[in-house]
Amino acid sequence: MRAKGTGTIVKYGYIVHESGGIAVGEHVLVAEKALGKRLPSGAIVHHVDKNPQNNAPANLVVCPSRAYHHLIHVRMRAVAACGNPNWRKCRICKRYDDPANLVISGSRRWHHACWAKRCGWKRKYRPRGFKRILTANGISLTIEEWTQRLGCSESLIRQRIDSLGWDEARAVLTPPRREMARPRGAAATAHRTA
């Protein structure tokens, strides 16, 4: 029979050695033996095969910090999900993608298009100085640039999408209706008759 507070138990899935009432994870003891010294403070021992009871030295990686350990798991999840450790998950559509295609806000990432679809274009959700991007026929331009191409006002494009529910392509490719351009036509007529 073992003495009180001494021996080996399994706690939270880890093998833990108790000695005189002090409990230490076996993975920590194995890592410290391999290092030849105590683990630096803040260090975390990661199990490569995700089995917390496989404490073979080759299965252990000493991470200098919690953040580093977290990154290992993020990269492992990315590999499992899409095969590329560098890709990250869009919070909204849950698909993995090249980080270059994602908007980063702290630790959160999302596709611009997913965000726009979810939040709409309410001003309070729009980052300051943000330029609205609209895509049609594979071309992405700011709303100002589409305005110049189409020869209409920004408010017309906004109205078509936000109020009339047009899709982006239709909104930026449909020329303004003739009656909306009347002031310009009237001026031209006046010029001709003058």
Ligand SMILES: [Zn+2]
């Ligand atoms: Zn881990």
Ligand SMILES: [Zn+2]
């Ligand atoms: Zn997305």
